[in-house]
Amino acid sequence: MMLNAFCPCGSLLLYADCCGVYHAGVAIPSTAGTLMRSRFSAFAVQNAAYVLQSWDETTRPAAFDLTDDPTIWQALEIVKTQKGAVNDTTGLVEFKAYYTLSGEAYVLHERSRFIKRQERWFYVDGLIAVAVKNLSGVVG
């Protein structure tokens, strides 16, 4: 990921000024939505360490590797956020993540749960997660 490229999360900010700040550990996301965006960007730039460290300890896999993952993450659309604000301790973020795999376009529609422990947000799990082929050709 070039530091002068747009952030994969779709913020229209430069990566270095957006999720790159969280990936570098310079700042921590203050809302569940921001953590969600930074996790999407981490998948996009294949930063498995960030994906792991932002995963709640109760559901975090022992190991996580994106090295040979052929998925190309294209765009993120936040559909709805419930709670997850600066003063909350739980949050729900519904999103659509657009990706391509073996030349085919897909969209993952998920509603994710987040929890805040000691002032840090973590991803817990996905309540619904449906991946279907994106036949519309519409991204984001």
Ligand SMILES: [Zn+2]
């Ligand atoms: Zn971003």
